[in-house]
Amino acid sequence: MRYAIDAATLLLIASGDVVVATGNALVAPNRVLPDLLEILLADVRSGARDEKAALALHTRATETKIRLLGDRVSRRTAWNLAREHDWAELRDAEYLAVATLQADALAAADPRLVRVAAAIVAVAPPEALTAS
Template sequence: MLHDVSAGKRTEAAAMEAHERMTETKMRLLGDRVSRRAAWRIARRHGWDTLRDAEYIAIARLQADALVTVDPRLAALARETVQVAAVDDLLAPG
């Protein structure tokens, strides 16, 4: 958002409003046994040799929510398991 303000793509007021909405969003962070086990299962099911991508996908799945990412590679991997949304969807009013 700071980059958008600097580039003139978004007003500072709009960026701060979006930032407020994001900070109000409840998030579950990886670290508990359930989320780590879910990440392990996702990675194994897809034949991945690391947990990095699976960790993000597991959290979205456990929360029954969409994965918000700007990484097209992660979005493509996640679409098989969870709904994927763009950052703009998260920042949209309403």
């Protein structure tokens, strides 16, 4: 299967908590890596993770086999989703656009994104990535 993933799921993959099964392909919007950095920065600021470990996780995440998307069609689809749902920001819409255009389902660990996505795309827990 082809899964769109969010930054929280990418963190689970980079940390080794979720191992992607052979045969599953991953896609995400270009913003997934900066979003992951924001999660890691919050962890460092709260004391949940030290800086060296956080940056090492980000490096592992950049080495994950994932197709990053940000073409004109996905940006326009994100725009349309945000307008249709009257969202003030494009962040969620970008993940949903990639899921709509390029994936069978969105594997998301961010509960807020899961709530928003459930009415728009098929949603799976990150653990679904371990099955082929």
